[in-house]
Amino acid sequence: MANILVVDDELGIRELLFEILDDEGHSVELAENAAQARQARQRSQPDLVLLDIWMPDTDGVTLLKEWAATGQLTMPVIMMSGHATIETAVEATRIGAVGFLEKPITLQKLLQAVDKALSRAPLHMVAAAPAADSAAAPEAAAQTPAQGAAAPSAASAEPKEEAAALCGTVALPWPGRGTLMLDLDAPLREARDAFEKAYFEFHLAKEQGSMTRVAEKSGLERTHLYRKLKQLGVDLSRAKRLA
Template sequence: MANILVVDDELGIRDLLSEILNDEGHTVELAENAAQARSARQGARPDLVLLDIWMPDTDGVTLLKEWRGTGLLTMPVIMMSGHATIDTAVEATRIGAQSFLEKPITLQKLLKAVDQALARDVPARRPMPDAAEAATPVAMAAAVDLTVESAMMGGQTLPTAVDLSPQGQQVFDLDKPLRDARDAFEKAYFEFHLAKEGGSMTRVAEKTGLERTHLYRKLKQLGVDLSRGRRSAAVS
């Protein structure tokens, strides 16, 4: 069992997560702001941190960046928020967050994220690139796993080629700007799962960890053909 630090300014969230994690056999320490989180990190040296993004004194992304810059990001961190944008989740993952949980957090998603984070070793932390370095193709290639979906699914690294069908692969151009490369991958990702699940939005939502409303909005934004999965299922 693990020592888990929960950082959230909402008392109800802290109490709920503490109760769930204690029932799972973990030892839980609570912090309501960044100052208490810093103290807990230095003293208890947690195995895992659940960190809220929006806090009144110092936000979670800033605290995450601080820990990375000072060499203290030696444990997996799961970010939490009910109001975060895609860019915020991407930024947190770039800095070093293992995954992202959207509030309200379901029991199943919480326990799955915690188990996945504790099962993986924290990768070696490289210094954060400056603005000029971040704009190079090499830096983009290193950062192509920065999507909300990859964050939700445990921060898996995006490959340079993804097998979309038994007949072949789709290769992604990593020389593109990060946003364009990310959109291309996300479109292929959702088309793959739509085809795999026979066009069932319910199963795709469950598989990708998204709410149906968010999923529909995301597919429309990416220009995904929703009939593709149904056609593929009919052919097979």
């Protein structure tokens, strides 16, 4: 589970997000303004920040720019707002935000955004590194006139190209059932559920529907296994027919 910093000047929003994320097993720290967010960023090194745009002392976009300029944007940041314009959301994304949540925030959208941001955190950190390097060594951008002229578009395209190379559908051979397709571009929760469903369907078919043997194979208790299969929507009768 992750360490998540929630920055919002509304007490109700902070409490709601804390309850949801804490129930998911995350460690959650709260800040009600930019000053507290700066302190929390230095103190706890969060894995993810949920950052409100409109705050009384310093707005979220300004704080995001500050972190980016000082090399502190080493974690994914999801912006939140109930009044932001499309231009504001685009600007935040350009600076380095990985997502945007519109208030009121629903449970499903929150968890999907958090899972997606955490799953791409290493990519975000790698993509942020060249920006810091270019500030420290501007001569690198002037190696050739042609490269220097194209640098802004190339820099903005590289993270997208890297993300595209890492995302997509993976085809895995599935004995007796052809090919298993896994969508790695899906939110982490959905991708995990798809894999787990395929895993249990495979072993149920292999063990001719024996819950005891599948429980032993997976290391789960029978009652836990049954709840898991029901949650994933596994058809036990179909698994037996495929054996």
